[in-house]
Each structure stands twice: as C-alpha cells, then as structure tokens.
Amino acid sequence: MRLPVWLLRAAPFALLVTLVALVPLALRGANAQPSGRLPVVTSTTVFVDMIERVGGDRVEAFSMVPSGADPHTFQPTPQDVQRASRARVAIWNGLGLDETVEEAVVELGIPKLVTVTLSAGIEPIADEAADDEDLAENAEGHGHAEGNPHLWLDPTLAMRYVEQIRDALAEADPANAATYQLNADRYQAELAELDAFALGEIATIPPERRKLVTFHNAFPYLARHFGLEVVGVVLTSPGREPSAGEIAELVTRLREQQIPTVYKEPQFNARILELAARDAGVQVKSLYSDALDQQVQSYVDLMRHNVTALVEGLR
Numbered sequence: 432m433r434l435p436v437w438l439l440r441a442a443p444f445a446l447l448v449t450l451v452a453l454v455p456l457a458l459r460g461a462n463a464q465p466s467g468r469l470p471v472v473t474s475t476t477v478f479v480d481m482i483e484r485v486g487g488d489r490v491e492a493f494s495m496v497p498s499g500a501d502p503h504t505f506q507p508t509p510q511d512v513q514r515a516s517r518a519r520v521a522i523w524n525g526l527g528l529d530e531t532v533e534e535a536v537v538e539l540g541i542p543k544l545v546t547v548t549l550s551a552g553i554e555p556i557a558d559e560a561a562d563d564e565d566l567a568e569n570a571e572g573h574g575h576a577e578g579n580p581h582l583w584l585d586p587t588l589a590m591r592y593v594e595q596i597r598d599a600l601a602e603a604d605p606a607n608a609a610t611y612q613l614n615a616d617r618y619q620a621e622l623a624e625l626d627a628f629a630l631g632e633i634a635t636i637p638p639e640r641r642k643l644v645t646f647h648n649a650f651p652y653l654a655r656h657f658g659l660e661v662v663g664v665v666l667t668s669p670g671r672e673p674s675a676g677e678i679a680e681l682v683t684r685l686r687e688q689q690i691p692t693v694y695k696e697p698q699f700n701a702r703i704l705e706l707a708a709r710d711a712g713v714q715v716k717s718l719y720s721d722a723l724d725q726q727v728q729s730y731v732d733l734m735r736h737n738v739t740a741l742v743e744g745l746r
C-alpha cells in the first residue's frame with residue numbers, strides 16, 4: 432500500500448505539533464510536587480540534614496551521593512540524575528567536592544533552577560594535595576586547586592552555610608521566607624551552642640597532644656577553629672591509594688610525633704591506616720566528615736561524635 436502524498440508531507444508536521452504540545456506537559460510532570468514540598472537537590476547527606484533543618488516540612492531534600500559514600504569520587508547513575516530533574520533548588524558545596532554531580536544536574540538544563548554554592552564568599556584554606564603532581568595536572572580542567580572544600584566541619588562556617596540555604600529556599604519559595612528565617616535562626620542558635628560545647632571539650636586536650644592524623648584531608652577548618660594541628664593524611668588525593676613508601680613515612684611520623692590516636696572515616700576502607708597504626712602502636716578511632724550513616728544521622732550528631740572521639744583519643 433502506498434500512502435497518499437499529503438499524508439507523507441503532513442506526517443512530520445503532525446509529529447512536530449504533537450511533540451510541541453507534549454513538552455509543557457512533560458515539564459509540568461517533571462516539576463509536579465505531589466507532596467506540595469519544595470524539591471531541593473544537593474550532593475551529600477550532611478547538606479540534606481542542614482536543608483531539612485532550615486526548610487522543615489516545606490522542603491523535600493535529597494542527596495545525589497548516598498549515605499556512607501565518598502562524594503569526591505562518586506559517579507551518579509541515570510536514576511540519580513532522573514530524580515534530580517524535579518528539583519527547583521540545587522545546593523552545592525563547591526571547591527571541587529561535588530562538581531561531578533553538579534555538572535550532571537547542570538546538563539539537565541532545569542528551567543528557573545535556583546542554584547547556590549555554599550562555600551561562596553568564604554576564603555578557603557589552600558589544599559596541600561593541590562601541590563601534588565597528579566592534581567596540578569588536573570587543575571587545568573578541574574577546580575581541585577581552588578582550596579580545601581570541607582568548610583562545614585568548622586561550626587562557625589556551617590552557620591554561614593545555613594544563611595546560604597535560608598536565602599536559596601526563600602528565593603525559590605518567597606511565600607515561606609518567614610518560616611525559613613525562623614528555622615534558620617533556631618538552627619544557628621543550636622550550632623552556636625554546639626560550638627561552645629566543642630571549644631570547651633577540646634580545651635581539655637593538652638596543647639602538645641592536639642595533633643591530628645586523618646584518612647583524607649577533611650579537617651583543616653576544624654583544626655584551625657579548635658586549635659588542632661593536622662600532622663598527617665593517608666589519602667593525599669581522591670581515589671589514589673597511598674604507596675608503601677608513604678605508609679612507611681606515616682608510621683615514622685606517628686612514632687616521632689608520639690601521636691596517641693589516628694582517625695579513620697566511615698566512608699573509606701581503613702585497612703591501610705589500621706596496618707600503619709598497628710606498626711606504630713597507636714589506636715584507631717573514627718571521625719565523620721563528608722557523609723552521614725545509620726549511626727550518625729545529623730550534622731549536630733556528626734560534630735558531637737567528632738568532639739568525643741578527639742577528646743577520648745588525644746587527651
């Protein structure tokens with residue numbers, strides 16, 4: 432059977448009309464919020480907690496990087512990206528922590544997406560690992576050399592994050608701006624209390640024992656704020672295992688500096704650090720940094736856990 436010429440000519444046009452008609456429908460579908468809550472996408476579970484504290488029951492926050500995973504090396508699946516397509520607000524840390532997931536969301540081209548970078552406007556500490564040959568090469572294409580991204584582990588900088596989150600939610604959802612303001616004020620008061628508690632606890636560690644050896648370089652802001660010194664880091668760049676020589680050097684440093692405790696982090700396999708600690712005869716405890724898990728489910732819990740681990744390990 433041959434199709435009439437008019438149908439052959441009309442078919443592409445009809446298809447186009449149908450597609451054009453379907454686009455707004457698809458967009459409405461993508462942005463539909465059955466719960467009525469403001470959908471917010473972010474990178475890690477730590478920021479989900481902060482966003483939920485500020486947004487309360489007005490927001491629905493979700494992280495691209497799952498609980499207990501390392502954001503530095505995480506590659507989102509198509510399902511993760513699909514879920515993000517509903518977002519009206521995107522909240523990233525910046526400084527190279529979450530650029531992979533951010534890029535995936537940028538590629539979606541979500542219209543009117545309110546985007547905020549939490550570390551913006553805060554002077555970062557230079558990342559020592561950026562001097563590394565690997566990263567220096569990388570720095571041309573990526574932003575890893577901009578500075579260390581783990582600002583939130585200093586509670587006073589976490590309070591700056593809260594202001595950024597409050598402003599982003601208010602911009603996307605002005606009708607609830609007063610609620611976001613109230614929630615942010617309450618949360619910041621709690622963070623100020625947390626900070627006072629932490630300063631008091633860490634002050635009980637003798638100054639000569641305030642030395643920190645951690646798995647990855649996540650604690651320079653925490654160390655600066657609380658008067659600790661980072662003397663060693665196992666993982667000098669994301670995804671690269673340390674060499675035997677680097678481990679031997681670490682063991683020597685642990686002995687020389689008489690480090691009482693080294694710190695693993697739950698999102699990393701700690702085997703290497705545990706072997707080094709055994710060789711040097713020091714104990715291993717854990718600190719939380721980039722990820723929450725079943726044991727530690729909020730930023731406040733994370734900081735309380737860390738303070739206790741520091742005091743117990745170093746005092």
Ligand SMILES: [Zn+2]
Pocket residue numbers: 503581647648649720721
């Ligand atoms: Zn990190």
